[in-house]
């Protein structure tokens with residue numbers, strides 16, 4: 001859909017679709033135990049001294065460098081975790097429609113997303129242990145981080161649509177830099193409740209063992225549906241709303 005035709009219904013529809021990518025990402029990651037060395041400061045240090053630090057950082061940084069050359073970050077819906085020193089794109093530029101308000105478009109909270117994912121979320125949906133599959137673990141973390149980042153930063157589009165639909169409602173709070181009022185204005189509790197129920201249901205459907213005999217999967221899922229619901233309620237939606245508030249605060253700049 002052309003950006004300028006976006007409505008609250010269509011951006012919500014995109015958020016619903018993105019739930020699938022996030023839940024599949026979580027299921028893939030939950031296939032491995034925590035594998036702490038993936039995040040250890042000292043795991044990667046090679047004799048060439050080309051890189052040192054956590055393996056996950058290495059994998060994300062190198063992947064982003066490659067994707068930047070392929071033009072990924074020219075798309076306003078994509079946000080790199082390591083925006084410093086990205087190489088230029090080698091592909092012809094695409095004329096992405098400018099839908100966001102330019103002074104607010106550059107918000108990037110990937111640092112918070114990274115810290116939250118590593119320090120809070122992972123422990124909730126992966127088992128303890130170490131199976132040595134650190135590179136595969138980092139590759140599945142990368143997919144989760146990208147899906148989460150895309151969803152959370154989608155809050156910019158949601159905020160823009162809300163602002164365009166009723167600017168008079170938002171302008172006084174933006175001028176007063178009143179974060180609490182903005183947060184109240186953009187919060188729809190009923191929608192949040194529906195999101196939490198739907199993601200739990202999707203986690204049940206996507207995460208069940210599919211067999212050819214009649215036995216059910218004994219209520220066992222690849223990722224706990226109640227945890228998925230909690231990840232959304234406690235972190236994913238609050239971070240999305242944080243992006244919405246930050247965006248609106250710059251909407252009249």
Ligand SMILES: O=C(O)C(=O)C[C@]1(C(=O)O)C=C[C@@H](O)C=C1
Pocket residue numbers: 012015158186187188189191192195236237238240241244
């Ligand atoms: O649907 C909206 O209105 C949004 O702003 C998105 C979202 C979410 O993150 O899913 C965030 C805030 C609302 O309270 C409801 C849902």
